[in-house]
Amino acid sequence: MRRNLGRIAVPLIAVALFLAFWEWIVWVNGWPNYKMASPSDIVPAFWKFRGLFFEYGWQTLWRTVVGLLLAVVVGTFLGMIMGFSRLMRDALYPLLVGFNAIPKATVVPILALMFVGQHNLNTILIAFMISFFPIAVSVSIGLSTLEPEYRDILRSLGASQFTVFRKIALPKTLPEFFGALKVAVTLAFIGTNLMEIVSPHGRGLGALFDSGKISADYPLMFAVLLALAFLGIVLYYIVVVLEKIFAGWAERAPG
Amino acid sequence: MTKLIDIKGVTHAYKTASGPLPVLRDLNIAVPEGAFTAVVGPSGCGKSTLTRLIAGLMHPDRGEVWLDGERVKSPRRTVGMAFQNPVLLEWRTILQNVILPLEIVAPTMPKARRIARAEELLALVGLSGFEDKRPSELSGGMRQRASLCRAIVHRPDVLILDEPFGALDAFTREDLWQTMHALRAEEPFTSLLITHDLRESVFLADEVVVLSGRPATTQYVLDVDLPGPRELEVLYTPKAVDYLATLRRQIQIAQGRAPASQGAA
Incomplete structure (x- = not known):
């Protein structure tokens, strides 16, 4: 009980300290809010636009989640292909690495032209594109590094490849998969906001940030950043x- | 007695970048039903290849592997395997790990009977009370005990042991040897044990096959005439010491460094 309380209290205290430090450093330097808004400037901004924050926050959230789900499905599929077949791994890796190396900000206008006006689709696609790579890589590494003995204990009983995958390869890869998913979550948010900020007449928190910029409402811009951090x-x-x-089994007791 | 495992003239080579690497050459091993045969030989002489051939996971370039009167062409459900690495599934409890082969071999078997069977074996190897533990909570020796239970839970005819005690400390290893004798007394299976440990081979086996260096072929066969079930003390009897000396000499020959002439000492 005390341990659980601590696990909630410690992060909350850390956040409170961070906000206090932020407030203090803005105050002590006497920065105006267009240089650096302080938490006390941001709270009124949240209140003033509270309706929009809920509406746009929801839009950003669901687009990100859909993009992420797409990334999970496609990433897992690609990872499986590359994990099981050496040939496919050799064939697909350069393509994937090349694709991943392209800055996604440059893809935004291309997608916007490709699917004009399909704002939801564009946003989801960017969130997907930026986040599937770590999932594909981790699943493929998890599968290709499976020790042959693990396969042999079931193969020697005449189990099918699919059974080996379901009973051994899949659960064994889960820790790596979740590690990649944690990276992918934050990446997907970046993707969603790239599109929301750039595309005209957009919606979502990215668009709210953009309108804050246009109307020189600096506390609003910072408020959006905080909201994004919160959703993340x-x-x-x-x-x-x-x-x-x-995948709780992968966690060892400390010490 | 019928030959349960019959390896007839098996020759096998691995394909490598620098051409084929022969590992087995015209190898013959026959294990009668219910017998325990140990295979010893220098490192890298193809002993593990042999286990994969018997399990039907690989096919020999030449020669035939027969199990229980049938030629092995693909994996068979009547085989159990244990390796140096216990390869327990970390996300399953010990009980669930032992049950795993039954899920493949006997999918219709009622859950209660599976559990009863697994519990019976775990009790036999001294793991009662650890059924619901995860593998990471057990010591190396206990994991290997669980791995042995998993290898025989589906009552295989043939038990293939690929150095299952190799990574354990000396005392734990001796404990497991005795567990092996206890299991043999209760469960009918024919075993082929791959090992580097000559004492292990003499203590456990009815027959020890010494393989030559690569490409491996049968170099020497030793009949171990010690009454069973054996106690560790048997290893210090003159007969066993004599067996060990013989095997030691054969291994040195297999390694290509035959001892100096007998009289030199």
Whole structure:
């Protein structure tokens, strides 16, 4: 009980200290809010635009989640192909690395032209593109590094490749998968916001940030950043909970 | 007695970048039903290849492997395997790990019977009370005990042991040898044990086959005439010491460094 309390209290205290430090450093330097808004400037901005924060926050969240789910499906699929087949690994790796090396900001206008006006689709696609790579790589590494004995204990009983995958390869890869998913969550947010900020007449928190910029409402811009950080934390911890449920066995007792 | 494992003239080579690497050459080993045969030989002489051939996971370039009167062409459900690495599934409890082969071999078997069977074996190897532990909570010796249970849970005819005690400390290893004798007394299986440990081979086996260096072929066969079930003290009897000396000499020959002439000492 005390340990659980501590696990909630410690991060909250850390956040409170961080906000206090932020407030202090803005105050002590006497920065105007267009240089650096302080938490006390941001709270009124949240209140003033509270309706928009809920509406746009939801849009950003669901687009990110859909993009992420797409990344999980495609990334896992690619990872499986590359994990099981040496040939496919050799064939696909350069393509994937090349694709991943392209800055996604440059893909935004291309997608915007490709699917004009399909704002939801564009945003989801960018979130997907920026986040599937770590998932594909981790699943492929997890599968290709499976020790042959693990396969042999079932193969020697005449089990099919699919059974080996379901009973051994898949659960064994879960810790790596969740590790990659934690990276992918934050990447997907970056993707969503890239599109929301750049595309005209957009929606979502990215668009709110953009309108803050246009109307020189600096506290609003900072408020959007905080809201994004908050959503990122929420999604991250959802992944952590899922990891505990499905791959909790991988966690060793400390010490 | 019928030959349960019959390896007839098996020759096998691995394909490598620098051409084929022959590992087995015209190898013959026959293990009668219910017998325990140990295979010893220098490192890298192809002993593990042999286990994969018997399990039907690989096919020999030439020669035939027969199990229980049938030629092995693909994996068979009547085989159990244990390796140096216990390869327990970390996300399963010890009980669930032992049950795993039954899920493949006997999918219709009622859950209660599976559990009863696994519990019976775990009790036999001294793991009662550890059924619900995860492999990471057990010591190396206990994991290997669980791995042995998993290898025989589906009552295989043939048990293939690929150095299962190789990574354990000396005392734990001796404990497991005795566990092996206890299991043999309760469960009918024919075993082929790959090992580097000559004392292990003499203590456990009815027959010890010495393989030559690569490409391996049968160099020497030793009949171990010690009454069973054996106690560790048997290893210090003159007969056993004599066996060990013989095997030691054969291994040196296999390694290509035959001892100096007998009289030199």
